[in-house]
Amino acid sequence: QSALTQPASVSGSPGQSITISCTGTSSDVGGYDFVSWYQQYPGKAPILMISDVSHRPSGVSNRFSGSKSGNTASLTISGLQAEDEADYYCSSYTSSSTLVFGGGTKLTVL
Amino acid sequence: EVQLVESGGGLVQPGGSLRLSCAASGFSASNSYMTWVRQAPGKGLEWVSVIYTGGATYYADSVKGRFTIPRDNSKNTLYLQMNSLRAEDTAVYYCARGLVGSTTAFEYWGQGTLVTVSS
Numbered sequence: 001q002s003a004l005t006q007p008a009s010v011s012g013s014p015g016q017s018i019t020i021s022c023t024g025t026s027s028d029v030g031g032y033d034f035v036s037w038y039q040q041y042p043g044k045a046p047i048l049m050i051s052d053v054s055h056r057p058s059g060v061s062n063r064f065s066g067s068k069s070g071n072t073a074s075l076t077i078s079g080l081q082a083e084d085e086a087d088y089y090c091s092s093y094t095s096s097s098t099l100v101f102g103g104g105t106k107l108t109v110l
Numbered sequence: 111e112v113q114l115v116e117s118g119g120g121l122v123q124p125g126g127s128l129r130l131s132c133a134a135s136g137f138s139a140s141n142s143y144m145t146w147v148r149q150a151p152g153k154g155l156e157w158v159s160v161i162y163t164g165g166a167t168y169y170a171d172s173v174k175g176r177f178t179i180p181r182d183n184s185k186n187t188l189y190l191q192m193n194s195l196r197a198e199d200t201a202v203y204y205c206a207r208g209l210v211g212s213t214t215a216f217e218y219w220g221q222g223t224l225v226t227v228s229s
Contacts, residue, residue, distance in 0.1 A: 001170060034215075036212075045219035045221060046204070051209050051212045051214075052215065057215075089154060091157065091215075096168075098157065099145070103154050
């Protein structure tokens with residue numbers, strides 16, 4: 001159960017778009033459409049932003065979108081806002097019927 | 111309103127045991143899939159365990175054989191029974207409820223409870 005690979009940090013200016021990648025293997029990300037993305041502010045519980053690769057739960061801004069190609073999933077945030085500055089984690093179902101998280105990406109809004 | 115309240119965290123010696131509780135309200139825990147996720151100080155999220163509505167349970171390799179995830183439907187409460195605790199189990203432990211319509215995403219989260227394993 002190796003953690004999924006995410007960039008340690010990404011940054012962007014307000015109004016810009018950024019993309020965070022999440023790379024796994026054919027036994028997790030590439031094998032199933034069960035990738036989720038979570039936003040986490042310091043000291044707070046995670047917030048679900050995207051489920052099942054590209055579905056936005058009720059209440060999540062449409063500035064957030066998800067996609068997948070092969071063994072890599074991506075979270076795109078458009079129209080970047082100061083409030084988007086947070087840590088982001090991907091997770092995936094695995095062939096062992098378990099779940100695995102990525103190492104997390106710190107988003108800085110310049 | 112859906113609420114999850116964790117409790118039971120604290121300081122425990124290596125090799126000891128601890129039982130975390132996750133009291134659910136606003137929904138039936140027995141009709142939902144639920145999970146435990148932990149976060150070591152300054153580190154990322156780590157998935158620990160999941161229980162599905164039919165009772166099937168799964169565990170991360172790092173806790174398999176040491177942790178279990180029982181559920182008391184009469185108390186609408188999820189537990190994490192942790193045995194043979196190690197220093198590397200030190201973390202904030204979150205419980206979460208699954209997103210309706212999905213099977214692997216978690217929509218509602220508790221505030222977390224801190225477990226410290228140290229002598």
